[in-house]
Amino acid sequence: xxxxxxxxxxxxxxxxxxxxxxxxxxxxxxxxxxxxxxxxxxxxxxxxxxxxxxxxxxxxxxxxxxxxxxxxxxxxxxxxxxxxxxxxxxxxxxxxxxxxxxxxxxxxxxxxxxxxxxxxxxxxxxxxxxxxxxxxxxxxxxxxxxxxxxxxxxxxxxxxxxxxxxxxxxxxxxxxxxxxxxxxxx
Amino acid sequence: xxxxxxxxxxxxxxxxxxxxxxxxxxxxxxxxxxxxxxxxxxxxxxxxxxxxxxxxxxxxxxxxxxxxxxxxxxxxxxxxxxxxxxxxxxxxxxxxxxxxxxxxxxxxxxxxxxxxxxxxxxxxxxxxxxxxxxxxxxxxxxxxxxxxxxxxxxxxxxxxxxxx
Numbered sequence: 001x002x003x004x005x006x007x008x009x010x011x012x013x014x015x016x017x018x019x020x021x022x023x024x025x026x027x028x029x030x031x032x033x034x035x036x037x038x039x040x041x042x043x044x045x046x047x048x049x050x051x052x053x054x055x056x057x058x059x060x061x062x063x064x065x066x067x068x069x070x071x072x073x074x075x076x077x078x079x080x081x082x083x084x085x086x087x088x089x090x091x092x093x094x095x096x097x098x099x100x101x102x103x104x105x106x107x108x109x110x111x112x113x114x115x116x117x118x119x120x121x122x123x124x125x126x127x128x129x130x131x132x133x134x135x136x137x138x139x140x141x142x143x144x145x146x147x148x149x150x151x152x153x154x155x156x157x158x159x160x161x162x163x164x165x166x167x168x169x170x171x172x173x174x175x176x177x178x179x180x181x182x183x184x185x186x
Numbered sequence: 187x188x189x190x191x192x193x194x195x196x197x198x199x200x201x202x203x204x205x206x207x208x209x210x211x212x213x214x215x216x217x218x219x220x221x222x223x224x225x226x227x228x229x230x231x232x233x234x235x236x237x238x239x240x241x242x243x244x245x246x247x248x249x250x251x252x253x254x255x256x257x258x259x260x261x262x263x264x265x266x267x268x269x270x271x272x273x274x275x276x277x278x279x280x281x282x283x284x285x286x287x288x289x290x291x292x293x294x295x296x297x298x299x300x301x302x303x304x305x306x307x308x309x310x311x312x313x314x315x316x317x318x319x320x321x322x323x324x325x326x327x328x329x330x331x332x333x334x335x336x337x338x339x340x341x342x343x344x345x346x347x348x349x350x
Contacts, residue, residue: 090320090321090324091319091320091321093321123336123337124335124336124337125320125324125328125333125334125335125336125337126319126320126328127337129337
């Protein structure tokens with residue numbers, strides 16, 4: 001047994017702003033970004049070995065809960081981070097797309113592992129060669145399967161995105177164009 | 187029930203239908219005429235042989251033998267005596283139609299759909315012959331050795347790294 005006490009950080013740094021006696025002023029987008037960052041609700045879409053690694057990530061050893069993602073949403077309507085862990089066959093593709101379109105904005109997509117990112121070793125007639133063929137992806141986690149630490153790294157990348165992006169980013173014409181290129185109406 | 191006994195029963199009932207027979211690894215394997223397959227299986231099921239369980243249906247494809255290019259293999263099982271038999275039929279490419287066994291064994295339904303999906307073998311009398319495992323709009327039968335088994339849409343793979 002290690003006699004190290006667990007260190008719990010409760011003082012996440014405040015966003016940039018103006019501080020004075022009794023007040024603190026900052027941009028709304030910073031506050032909302034911070035709120036979103038620490039309350040990502042993942043929707044696990046797990047099909048194979050990467051899914052098992054994702055389950056390990058949720059276990060007490062790796063403890064995904066400390067990111068504010070205590071609750072895994074199994075309904076797309078309440079989730080904002082789609083974790084696609086594992087091989088997606090072409091037949092499953094429309095299902096995944098349906099799940100993605102049912103999620104409310106803002107939403108982020110993490111492709112966990114080689115299969116979700118690029119089809120992996122399955123360069124074959126039945127396997128979708130990367131989920132970015134059907135939905136836009138924000139973060140790719142490499143590995144086959146990736147270790148929980150790598151999935152956590154991917155989640156932290158999404159956190160960085162959620163924190164820094166403008167709350168209006170998803171109203172921008174570029175984003176509309178991206179969704180249009182995937183034939184997804186918003 | 188021995189291999190000899192069952193083979194003799196089949197040859198007695200259908201002397202014209204048996205093309206060849208062998209016993210690889212002790213399992214009776216009979217190649218029969220395609221047209222008589224359903225009759226033979228009906229006989230195996232309903233006679234005193236009581237071969238009452240259809241274990242498996244699967245297609246095979248030999249592009250190098252044009253006169254017997256596409257085949258279907260049937261595995262059958264007698265649950266009471268633990269007797270197994272394998273039946274094979276072969277056909278050419280212009281005539282890929284076989285009688286469906288769905289009237290004899292309900293379990294043939296999905297197996298025949300799978301065989302149709304992967305080999306394009308049509309089963310006459312099947313109630314719902316659609317692709318079952320592949321997506322509906324795939325447009326070809328993957329296990330026929332005529333199509334790329336690799337995905338043609340791949341853009342990020344360098345063939346030289348995979349020994350091709």
